[in-house]
Amino acid sequence: MPIGKYGFGLLALGAISALRAQELSAQAQVISLAASAISTLTVTIQSGGVQTIAGIADNAVTNFPSPVVIQTAWNVKPGQTNTVNLVAYFALPAQAMVGGTTQIPSSRVLGRMTTGLPVAFTAITQNGIGGVGTAGGSLGLFAVNIGGANKNANRTDNLDLQLNLVGFPALAAGAYAGVLNIRAVTQ
Amino acid sequence: MVWHPGPGAPNGSDFIPSSKVDGRVGATAYAPFTGAPVGAVGVAGGSLQLFSQNVGAGSYFGSRTDQLDLRLDLTGTTTMAGDYTGTLNLQAIVQ
Numbered sequence: 001m002p003i004g005k006y007g008f009g010l011l012a013l014g015a016i017s018a019l020r021a022q023e024l025s026a027q028a029q030v031i032s033l034a035a036s037a038i039s040t041l042t043v044t045i046q047s048g049g050v051q052t053i054a055g056i057a058d059n060a061v062t063n064f065p066s067p068v069v070i071q072t073a074w075n076v077k078p079g080q081t082n083t084v085n086l087v088a089y090f091a092l093p094a095q096a097m098v099g100g101t102t103q104i105p106s107s108r109v110l111g112r113m114t115t116g117l118p119v120a121f122t123a124i125t126q127n128g129i130g131g132v133g134t135a136g137g138s139l140g141l142f143a144v145n146i147g148g149a150n151k152n153a154n155r156t157d158n159l160d161l162q163l164n165l166v167g168f169p170a171l172a173a174g175a176y177a178g179v180l181n182i183r184a185v186t187q
Numbered sequence: 188m189v190w191h192p193g194p195g196a197p198n199g200s201d202f203i204p205s206s207k208v209d210g211r212v213g214a215t216a217y218a219p220f221t222g223a224p225v226g227a228v229g230v231a232g233g234s235l236q237l238f239s240q241n242v243g244a245g246s247y248f249g250s251r252t253d254q255l256d257l258r259l260d261l262t263g264t265t266t267m268a269g270d271y272t273g274t275l276n277l278q279a280i281v282q
Contacts, residue, residue, distance in 0.1 A: 024281045025228050031275040033208075035259060039268040077269045152267055 039076040041084065043184045046071050051161060058170040064161040070141075072184050073154035078146050081186045085129045086116070086141040088159065089181050093137025096124070097178035102171055104178070106137040110162040115155075116142030121162050130185040146186075201267040205233040208273075209258045212237045217258060220275075228280045242281070 048068035056062060074084050090096040090106045097104040110121040117140050124139040132138075141159065144150065161180070165171070209217035222234045237255065240246070257275070 022281075023226050025226070026279040028276045028278040031255075031257075031277065033257070033271075033273040033275055035203075035271045037266040037268050037271065075265070075268045077267075152265065 037075075039074075039081070039186070041074045041076065041184050041186060042072070043086070043182055044071045044073075045069070045182065046156070048159075053163065056163065056165065056171060056176070059166055059168070061166060062163045064163070067158035067160050068182070069156060069158055070182055071154060071156045072142075074146075074184070074186070075152040076146060076186055078148055078151050081146045081151075083146060083187050084144045084184060085132075085187065086143075086157070086182065086184050087129050087133045087138055088124060088141055089128065089133035089138035089183070090124060090178065091134060091137070091181065093125070093134055095178075096137070096180075097176040099176040100172060100174045102169075102176075104163070104165075104168075104171075104176055108164055108168055109178070109180070110164055111139045111141070112160040112162070113141045113157050114160075115157045121160070121164075123164075124180075130187045132183045132185040141182075201269065201271075203259065203261075203266065203271055203273070207260055207264060208275075209260050210235050210237070211256050212253050217256070217260075219260070226280045226282055228278045237277075 046069040048066050051064040051066070051068070053062055053064060070086070072084070072086055074081075076084070088111055090109070093106040095103040096106040096109050106124040109124050111124055112118055112121045122139060125136050126138045126140060127133065127135050128138050129140055129143075142155075142157065144155070159182075205220035208220050210220060211217045218235060220235045221232055222236060223229070223231055224234055225236055225239075228234075238251075238253065240251075242249075255277075
């Protein structure tokens with residue numbers, strides 16, 4: 001085969017290569033992005049937010065009519081949160097329920113959460129937890145340790161309430177009302 | 188050409204994928220970073236082409252300034268609490 005034939009072929013390929021645009025890329029520049037998702041903690045009373053006993057019996061134990069259904073939801077950072085606590089408390093333990101002339105103290109109001117800490121009826125006389133609650137007028141309802149598996153979770157619990165007037169002086173006829181606060185706190 | 192290396196903005200074991208990060212140049216509509224590379228620049232499913240400009244005799248030499256707007260679209264997403272960081276790369280390429 002003549003050498004000139006090969007030479008023509010190589011020249012033709014070279015011309016095609018020269019006409020083709022060369023791919024060229026610039027140095028990459030970097031944009032740093034940062035965002036924070038805040039922690040959330042909510043408590044919702046799903047039912048039982050109003051509890052009424054039609055007739056109080058002196059020197060007796062009376063249950064409030066229905067459980068308080070409480071949903072607690074959280075989305076927290078495990079590195080910053082060890083536990084989620086739910087606390088019930090009265091603002092004034094000596095006056096948990098106020099009547100005309102007589103007050104019923106928190107020691108006479110009992111709570112029970114069978115899925116939580118006070119599985120039996122317990123007087124609301126504990127101290128606050130993590131800055132939530134009042135001294136002698138609180139009740140820890142549950143404490144959940146937080147880890148990677150439950151950092152974003154919710155739970156629903158029933159809080160049963162009871163009035164224990166055994167040994168308590170007879171109440172004057174009338175209406176007695178009180179407010180029980182439910183609050184969650186992370187620690 | 189903008190692209191996201193990896194799965195997005197990492198926070199420990201939690202990530203925001205590039206599909207939840209949108210970008211736009213000028214008044215165009217926001218689009219997620221889910222495109223293909225252009226040439227050898229970018230990553231599959233994590234890129235967004237910002238502009239493409241033909242080069243001719245009148246524009247062999249040139250420059251342009253563009254504004255890239257960024258946003259997170261977390262609609263329908265539950266994001267774990269925490270801090271998220273990421274790196275967005277910009278690179279130009281001629282073909």
